[in-house]
Amino acid sequence: MLRSCYPVLCTPDVAASASFYRAHFGFEPTFEADWYVSLRHPDSGDELALLDTAHPSMPAGYGEAARGMLVNLELDDVDAVAARLEAAGVPVVQALRSEPFGQRHVIVRDPGGALVDVITEIPPSPEFAEAFGIDA
Structure with missing residues (x-):
């Protein structure tokens, strides 16, 4: 039986990286070491962990910063969060925009290089509404 996935x-x-997720998104530590930090969000209970690329628990040849994936964080007001992140100097790699598939989002980069897609759901366009089971 699956007990957890993060x-x-x-x-x-x-x-x-831990400071970034704590300061900008309100995650709280559940375990902290210099090589690993486990974080949980107090509102949603969602978890995220951070591991030092040089730690010996990493298989040889795989100790690289996170790349090729997005960490999606769905929030109530992406416009306000995007303004706050930009004012704090967080690197924005895709400007705030609305997508026809039902998302308004901004993509930023965390200190370790991982992409963080900050999202607020919006109504999808008619061409995507059917995929969500919504009558257009």
Whole structure:
């Protein structure tokens, strides 16, 4: 029986990455070491962990920063969060925009290089409504 599922992002600077998720998104630590931090969000209970790319528990040849994936964080007001992130100097890699598939979002980069897609759901366009089972 599956008891839990959460991403573990490899990062060369665990402390900086943990600070990013705590400061900008309200995650709280459930375990902290210099090589690994486990985070949980107090509102949703969602979890995220960070692992030092150089830690010996990483298989040889795989100690790289997270790449090729997005961490999706669905929030109530992406416009306000996007403005706050930009004002804080968080690197924006895709500007705030609305998508026809039902998302308004901005994509930022965390200190370890992982992409964070900050999302607020919006009504999808008629061409995507059917995929969601919504009458257009």
